[in-house]
Amino acid sequence: MASEQVLLNLQNPLFQVYLTTASLMLLKLMLQPWMTVARMLKVSAGFRSPEDIKKSPINPNPVASQLEVNEYVERSRRMNLNDLESIPAFLVAGFLFVLVEPPLLLAQCLLWGYVLARLAHFFAYLTAQIHDVRATFWTLSSVSVLVMAGYTLWQAVAAG
Amino acid sequence: MASEQVLLNLQNPLFQVYLTTASLMLLKLMLQPWMTVARMLKVSAGFRSPEDIKKSPINPNPVASQLEVNEYVERSRRMNLNDLESIPAFLVAGFLFVLVEPPLLLAQCLLWGYVLARLAHFFAYLTAQIHDVRATFWTLSSVSVLVMAGYTLWQAVAAG
Amino acid sequence: MASEQVLLNLQNPLFQVYLTTASLMLLKLMLQPWMTVARMLKVSAGFRSPEDIKKSPINPNPVASQLEVNEYVERSRRMNLNDLESIPAFLVAGFLFVLVEPPLLLAQCLLWGYVLARLAHFFAYLTAQIHDVRATFWTLSSVSVLVMAGYTLWQAVAAG
Numbered sequence: 001m002a003s004e005q006v007l008l009n010l011q012n013p014l015f016q017v018y019l020t021t022a023s024l025m026l027l028k029l030m031l032q033p034w035m036t037v038a039r040m041l042k043v044s045a046g047f048r049s050p051e052d053i054k055k056s057p058i059n060p061n062p063v064a065s066q067l068e069v070n071e072y073v074e075r076s077r078r079m080n081l082n083d084l085e086s087i088p089a090f091l092v093a094g095f096l097f098v099l100v101e102p103p104l105l106l107a108q109c110l111l112w113g114y115v116l117a118r119l120a121h122f123f124a125y126l127t128a129q130i131h132d133v134r135a136t137f138w139t140l141s142s143v144s145v146l147v148m149a150g151y152t153l154w155q156a157v158a159a160g
Numbered sequence: 161m162a163s164e165q166v167l168l169n170l171q172n173p174l175f176q177v178y179l180t181t182a183s184l185m186l187l188k189l190m191l192q193p194w195m196t197v198a199r200m201l202k203v204s205a206g207f208r209s210p211e212d213i214k215k216s217p218i219n220p221n222p223v224a225s226q227l228e229v230n231e232y233v234e235r236s237r238r239m240n241l242n243d244l245e246s247i248p249a250f251l252v253a254g255f256l257f258v259l260v261e262p263p264l265l266l267a268q269c270l271l272w273g274y275v276l277a278r279l280a281h282f283f284a285y286l287t288a289q290i291h292d293v294r295a296t297f298w299t300l301s302s303v304s305v306l307v308m309a310g311y312t313l314w315q316a317v318a319a320g
Numbered sequence: 321m322a323s324e325q326v327l328l329n330l331q332n333p334l335f336q337v338y339l340t341t342a343s344l345m346l347l348k349l350m351l352q353p354w355m356t357v358a359r360m361l362k363v364s365a366g367f368r369s370p371e372d373i374k375k376s377p378i379n380p381n382p383v384a385s386q387l388e389v390n391e392y393v394e395r396s397r398r399m400n401l402n403d404l405e406s407i408p409a410f411l412v413a414g415f416l417f418v419l420v421e422p423p424l425l426l427a428q429c430l431l432w433g434y435v436l437a438r439l440a441h442f443f444a445y446l447t448a449q450i451h452d453v454r455a456t457f458w459t460l461s462s463v464s465v466l467v468m469a470g471y472t473l474w475q476a477v478a479a480g
Contacts (some may be wrong), residue, residue: 026413026469033405071210088408089248092248100177129217132218142193147192155179158171248404249349249408290371310343319336
């Protein structure tokens with residue numbers, strides 16, 4: 001096993017591909033709530049806390065119905081919850097996977113495969129494609145993380 | 161403090177126990193949604209998005225009631241949410257804990273203790289044991305992460 | 321780029337500030353569910369699973385209404401969900417950010433800025449301040465993570 005001095009280094013292509021894909025997914029994870037915010041402001045609805053219908057500069061004319069579930073806003077919240085079920089696990093699994101030094105090509109396929117599958121999942125969810133389309137992309141992203149975690153476990157146990 | 165060259169290495173028992181337990185919990189985290197999927201397919205209910213009652217190969221005879229809350233499916237979703245509240249924190253806390261080089265025995269107890277507590281919590285939740293049983297296992301897992309984070313904070317502040 | 325031997329070391333001020341702020345946020349993340357538990361016990365309501373209204377030592381006189389949504393408990397759950405949308409991303413983004421060796425002052429501002437913004441957000445949410453106050457602190461914390469992830473992506477791509 002190479003030293004970490006070599007491993008966690010931007011000159012190491014394995015670490016570089018992880019860092020690139022991980023940063024992209026971090027941005028995706030952090031930007032989804034902004035879509036929720038934008039949708040709440042656009043329809044002035046879909047709020048969740050009782051105090052959100054208090055008069056304020058952003059909400060000058062509050063009405064009680066603003067606390068009702070709003071599908072347009074709720075879709076973005078479901079997309080965010082789906083991110084939460086997947087992206088943090090990807091970020092950690094990818095990092096541990098890189099630490100056990102898999103073949104570069106395998107890492108590139110799994111890490112970029114995950115990014116592409118989540119991108120496709122995002123558009124399928126956003127545009128309300130039928131469940132089977134969304135499920136297919138979700139499956140690809142899930143399998144990518146499962147393979148990385150399984151590979152890491154195998155390496156860890158083999159070294160034990 | 162040992163160099164990271166020695167630390168983040170599969171030959172280091174401290175890192176090896178972290179990598180093993182972390183991979184196991186990553187697999188648990190990623191497999192719970194598959195239980196939700198399996199339950200949705202089994203009862204053909206408990207869907208969440210309006211488009212999930214569009215006709216598709218997986219759902220050839222859709223009805224509106226498929227969007228109602230289904231307790232059988234919802235239980236798996238609650239288990240998943242509980243995982244999300246705990247496992248990502250465990251994955252990061254365990255990693256940082258290992259980086260500050262705790263005694264090996266302490267690390268083994270906390271890391272494996274967490275895995276066992278979550279395993280017991282999984283079965284308690286799955287089989288709908290009374291709240292007190294589930295709460296006991298949840299408490300053990302929560303305390304394990306709190307101790308790791310507290311130990312890391314103490315080491316970080318002491319070095320500051 | 322310095323070697324990781326130097327980087328992931330408590331003597332490195334960059335790593336030390338990350339480890340301190342990350343441990344604090346891990347404690348915050350893990351303690352929020354305890355507030356939910358404390359509130360559930362205090363009002364003996366806001367439970368979520370059907371089995372939670374089975375008679376038990378903690379719940380000796382169960383009634384069906386204990387499964388209804390309780391705003392006092394629900395507020396703590398919303399705070400927890402908000403943590404889940406933000407803290408795991410902060411923990412990973414901060415770590416990767418430190419790995420690409422940003423200027424120390426920038427790291428201190430972003431990492432401590434995040435902690436302070438989340439602390440303020442916590443009190444704003446707890447005391448039900450109007451939405452605009454809570455949103456301001458949330459925005460500061462979100463921007464901090466976005467800057468760290470963006471900086472990391474830039475460094476990773478530049479090295480590619």
